[in-house]
């Protein structure tokens with residue numbers, strides 16, 4: 001594998017003078033005209049979209065990415081403050097339904113260049129080999145049309161480019177990380193202590209946070225504002241890990257452009273470009289190929305909103321697959337109180353994790369499993385945790401004033417893909433007059449059992465570490481699926497290379513294409529799948 005700088009120079013293109021943005025690179029970036037026919041146009045500049053843009057720009061393609069949100073400048077746009085960071089989220093209207101509706105909006109997906117990784121926590125575990133074969137191995141979920149082996153080298157590439165720090169990883173396909181593990185704070189120490197007492201293996205990492213120096217990116221300063229955008233540039237997001245290199249190689253990033261419709265030529269059946277709105281003005285950008293990477297809700301929504309005479313039920317939806325098998329991880333969160341001060345805010349929330357419970361255990365009454373990680377909510381999120389427990393008024397104030405004594409763990413439970421958990425179009429429209437997404441979600445029995453099991457293990461760990469009180473709330477995390485990869489068009493929307501079955505020059509390169517989700521945070525896998533798709537396109 002060639003040295004990371006030869007593949008991706010982003011970290012060296014950032015300034016080394018105490019500021020965070022290379023303004024000259026943005027000012028001088030190549031700009032295409034709407035009438036220029038791009039080799040490929042990317043819709044959405046998040047985890048998947050940015051990797052594709054950078055890879056294709058490096059290969060000399062004429063590429064641009066349109067994103068509905070701004071081109072962030074960490075120095076001026078972000079604050080180390082929970083209340084002041086809501087603008088990082090996608091807060092356009094969405095409708096939720098089903099028997100277990102998933103709250104969307106304030107803490108779910110991102111907007112703007114860098115996408116949801118601007119405010120993600122920074123955990124970057126790999127999927128396990130079993131995640132690609134859950135149907136064959138466990139009779140649940142789905143088999144991917146690719147296997148873990150197809151992604152291994154891409155995982156390694158992306159881990160070097162972010163870069164990822166962590167201990168030698170014993171689970172799944174055992175592997176090492178390019179950077180040594182970070183020192184841990186009070187929350188991580190308690191997790192390690194409790195797990196050790198119970199014979200559970202817990203390890204430090206894997207986190208996409210610089211431990212040392214990487215190019216012109218500095219060391220993490222352990223202030224714990226990772227979910228607010230990391231003003232330091234220590235936490236990886238495509239804004240700093242892939243966009244600078246893409247711009248340096250001739251890509252255009254066009255912010256504040258909401259794509260509204262994918263145009264397909266009725267005669268040839270090929271995509272010809274996208275309609276988008278900028279500053280209230282409708283426009284059309286021509287392109288020879290299009291890739292959608294708008295996140296698991298907005299990608300299926302855009303496909304459904306792109307219905308035409310040829311695709312009356314939505315683009316690529318001839319077999320009613322668009323929007324289906326959307327998954328969310330069950331993410332119960334358990335907090336434990338300790339007499340000593342923990343001060344869980346004094347470090348990045350992602351510190352320590354365990355994948356001991358990831359695989360199916362035949363002795364358990366459920367298939368698949370869960371992982372456990374430190375989460376470390378800041379005060380407002382802590383108040384939400386307490387309020388979700390039913391505490392209010394004086395009791396809430398008491399818990400809040402006791403904040404420094406609490407430690408917090410979160411689980412990620414592998415909820416299963418189900419056809420009925422899907423995005424459809426709602427009656428309600430957004431400010432562009434487009435129907436918004438209706439996301440219907442219901443848990444199955446296996447999901448509920450996993451949540452209970454994960455809760456019980458987390459409570460045991462915190463008790464074993466010495467907690468005198470533990471409280472757990474139910475939550476969800478990480479949406480993936482909705483335009484999944486499959487062996488054929490009756491079972492999914494894209495093939496093994498992320499190309500849609502229905503339109504030969506239309507690709508989907510974001511979390512929507514994942515057929516299963518494991519108990520791993522998804523960003524690294526989204527990037528690895530996209531890097532592989534880019535290789536297939538350019539190779």
Ligand SMILES: Cc1cc2nc3c(=O)[nH]c(=O)nc-3n(C[C@H](O)[C@H](O)[C@H](O)COP(=O)(O)OP(=O)(O)OC[C@H]3O[C@@H](n4cnc5c(N)ncnc54)[C@H](O)[C@@H]3O)c2cc1C
Nearest residue numbers: 044046047048068111112115116121122123259511521523
């Ligand atoms: C609080 C929080 C913490 C998280 N922590 C982790 C973590 O620790 N580890 C991890 O792996 N994952 C984490 N995630 C999830 C992770 O960030 C996402 O799964 C991942 O970024 C999704 O990548 P994507 O490419 O599918 O979409 P995104 O990264 O969300 O990118 C989509 C982009 O498309 C743009 N867009 C959407 N629609 C349009 C349109 N019509 N026109 C133009 N642009 C459009 C959006 O503005 C956005 O920039 C976290 C998420 C949240 C909410």
Ligand code: SF4
Nearest residue numbers: 220221223224225226
């Ligand atoms: S703790 Fe480290 S990674 Fe997190 S916001 Fe601060 S500097 Fe960035």
